[in-house]
Amino acid sequence: MDPGPDGATSDPQHGQAGVHSVYVSDKSQSGMIAGLKRSYTPARPDPWLQRKLAVGILIALVIWSFYVVVGRACAPLIQRHSSTGLGRGTGIGVMIAFVLLFLIFAWSYVKMIATGPGFAPDFVDPSPPPKLPPTTEGVGPDPSDTAPIANFLSQALRAPSDTTPAPQEETGRWREIPRPVPRVDTGPRWCKFCEINKPDRTHHCRHCGKCVMQFDHHCMWIGQCVGWANHKFFIIFNLWATLYCLYILVFLIVYTKSDSSVDGQVIGLIAVSALFGLFALSMLLTHVYLIMTGRTTVESFKGRDQDEQEALVLQLEYGHLWHNQQKRKVKRRWEEEWGGVPVDARWRWGSAGQLWMEEMGKTRLGWLLPIGRPLGDGIHFRSNPRFGPNGEWLRKKDWPARLQV
Structure with a gap:
């Protein structure tokens, strides 16, 4: 009685039983997969181990780095067991500076992973579903959809494949080509998973299972999202991580060049x-x-999507390789018509310094150390008046009069 390709028995007397056993096994496996899909939905966070695994890996790497620098590089210098010739004083000075840098780096990382991004359900009251279908279900990050130019694209796509539609000069000038404009949702941005109306800049994270205010991205190295409440700590952590790695890199390169032996861990x-x-x-x-x-x-992706849509429109009109001068003319006209304001500049209002303080706080010490908090409430933001109330990308003629000058 030999096993078949799927593990079922191939004995004629037991063939039906063997097939039945495989069938039951497949059904059980399908049931398990379906159960897992029901368990892990955008309304629920990913398993804890899946979200925190990279955090454990990073902590292990940091502990290892401390051991190598202190135990395998500085200790031999202090004990005068090293052949580098750097001296005891060098070892003590390097170790003291390294320990101080390590403590600040560790502090910034602990603050980063201990501070949530700002979950919208903790700040926004639940609301019933809107009477009309919600404009965005919001499984984040929300894509920056670009509205189709139905008539124009359909005509271009119906054109013969071996010809490229050329600009018409019947009126003595190049034919007007409409600029692709992103679609704007005007209804409530209701999230069916959190059952709230999402504030501006809020997106639902399928990994955390909640809506995140001023969602930036989900980072596996901190085991959670980067959002309104912890974005400043994310920047401070990256600052000290850069300095920590740079210090190790410079010291160990000097140490290795001075040492006659080779340490694999170094x-x-x-x-x-x-x-x-x-x-x-x-x-x-x-x-x-x-x-x-x-x-x-995630908001910066909107500019990338806009560039891709504009390139597609121009390619359909002029072809891939020809009429480059005409393409540049169309782009210049678009820039003039929209006043040169990028499509992703809705929240760019005020100077760079003001935007920096809104995110990092007013205290300069809080720009370097993981202390303080961002300004505002994570729900209300100053909007660029060159955009409509729902984020509509306005032409220059539709701007407030004081901005049209």
Whole structure:
């Protein structure tokens, strides 16, 4: 009696029983999968271990880095057992500075993972479903949809594939090409998972299972979302992570060059510090720029989507490789018509310094250390008057008169 390809018996006398056993097993497996899908929905957070696994990995790496720097590099210098020739005083000075840097770095990380992003259900009262269908169900991050230009695109797509529709000069000028404009929801942004009307800039995170105020992104290295309440701590953490990795990198490179022997753990930590240091620095610079331009990570995608839609419209009109001068003319006309305001600048109102203080607080010490809190309440934000009340991207002629000058 030999087993079949699926583990069922192939004996003719027991063939039916074997098939039945496989059938039951498949049904049980399907039931388990269905149960898991019901258990983990956007209304519920991911399993705790799944959300916190990367946090444990990062903590383990930090502990290892402390051991390598103190136990395998500084201790031999202090005990005069090292062949580097750097001296006891160097070892003591490097270790004291490293421990201080480690404590501030650890403080910033603990503050980061202990501070929630600001969950909207904790600040907004529940509300019943709107009478009309909600405009956005909000499984975050919400995509920045761009409204289709139905007639224009349908005509372009029906054009013969071997020809490119050329601009018409029947009226003595290039044919007007409408700019693709993002669709704007004007109804209540009701979340069916949290059962609330979402405030501006709030999105539902499927990993945390809740709506997050001023949602930026979900970060696996902190095991939660980055949002209104903890964005400043995320930036401060990346600042100290960059300095921590840079300190380790510089010291261990000098140590390795001075040592006649090769320590594999020291070499490994140099590589890890370089990798994480570059990552932390890139995150730091990116988020400082986003703050000073009044955007979050998810909001910045709207500009990328707009560029893609505009490129698609121009390609359908002029082709991929031809009429580049005409494409530039159309883009310049669009810029003039909309006043050069980017599509993702709805919350860019005020100077870069004002936007920075709204996010990081007014105390300068709070820009460097994980203390204080952001200004505001995470629900109400100053809106750029060049946009409509629902975030409509307005033409310059529709701006307030004082801004049209």
